[in-house]
Amino acid sequence: MNTHGELATYNFAYLDEQTKRMIRRAILKAIAIPGYQVPFASREMPMPYGWGTGGVQVTAAVIGPDDTLKVIDQGADDTTNAVSIRAFFQKVTNVAVTTSTRQATIIQTRHRIPEEQLGENQILVYQVPIPEPLRFLEPRETETRKMHALEEYGLMHVKLYEDIARNGHIATTYAYPVKVEGRYVMDPSPTPKFDNPKMHMSQALQLFGAGREKRIYAIPPYTEVVSLDFEDHPFEVQTFKDPCALCAATGVYLDEVILDDKGSRMFVCSDTDHCENRRNEGHHGHLSGQALEAQQ
């Protein structure tokens, strides 16, 4: 299936059809067993490991000519990783691309879930560096697999215990472990724990691809996703003191931007599309430039 005349040597979406079938089989299995890490024969992609080779392969396996693709990196559409992956798919699929969360049918993401609620017609593809939530406590793959199989998850709480013992609170802020559908403990990739509640009962299909580690896992729509915690130290998401400096949004995840070398800083939405939409709707933060324009 080749829709792009100039690139006759490439199959649609770069991977050959057999490879895509192999990945789709892994994805189907992952959807059938929510949270379970399905091994798959990860391919070399024309980008280095750590740049989202797993996510790219998953996207390549599910994308069709009618899809609209959005790629984000830390919530932003305009960072290097997002721009290069978007350009890659434009080149090898010629599908429509967008920065609008609402218009996208497939969103490939690194480190964030969009602020806007996703719908049933959308797929969220995560790039995952280390899929195994137990890895830093138990280095043996044979052992972690056994622990998943036998549902021995006491060790995950040892990590949280250790957090509280050292810091007085659960200091894990990203890759915060979750239990999916009451069975498998899963690493939600390095998204901030702020985004964990969005995974719970999400209408969109969520697919996770780890290229170097050769694992695919999934959360089907309307699946229970619970963040692990202690009774006396319940799960909490990050909160921010001030609203977004550009769009005045509250209750969203903010990035810190250093403004000069004298310690000034501002906090802005990490989801650039969300921020732009709000500004277009007329919301303005204290650094959005309105005051400057009024002066001129």
Place this chain on the structure above:
Amino acid sequence: MNEQPLLRVNSMTKYYGSRIGCRDVSFELWPGEVLAIVGESGSGKTTLLNNISTRLTPTSGTVEYRMRDGQFRDLYRMGEAERRFLMRTDWGFVHQNPADGLRMTVSAGANVGERLMAIGDRHYGDIRNTATRWLGRVEIDADRVDDQPRDFSGGMRQRLQIARNLVTGPRLVFMDEPTGGLDVSVQARLLDLVRSLVNDLGLSAIVVTHDLAVARLLSHRMMVMKDGYVIEQGLTDRVLDDPREPYTQLLVSSILQV
């Protein structure tokens, strides 16, 4: 005392290829009893211990354990999930090298609390209190609860390992050379501690040691192994005071007197 044994081992044999690990070992262990397995290096002590504690699979023979419901179960006919659950709740295993039995990179409190969290405890304060109480029982100061075991001395590590194993109230504890690598005064304190814990908690224990003094202090009964065979067994005092086999006599007579 209970009328049924806790553990029944029937003609257990383990071959490593064509070499003998241990051969045709049968014994029963009763509740509250401490059994010492002694012998020189390579006599099959540790092989026997690992076979009984399901860390190795025997070539032939059975090991039956009386579960808390009073039923005997063959350990090698249990599902793996059930066996592992048994190992981390009703059993303990104290390694010779504490680093094998501890998580060296998490705090002492988390080390003791791990078994509690594994069986579903989800209250941080309670877990920490239990851990602190257990550290006290093994004579580790409460203010060390957040320190990592790699900051502990050898004796403290060994005591921490014991606390970690006893926190779920096991009925049977396996110990592989628990005092190996410790100096004599620390050894003496550890033995004292283990002896009082075993008495207080009514534990059964199987202790592997090459040190006859350890066997004398801790155990009620002992088995002497040589070349994979149990050559003599009986009450500890009887075996040590009146050894019958020539090899046991040699072993007893080679204890250094100071």
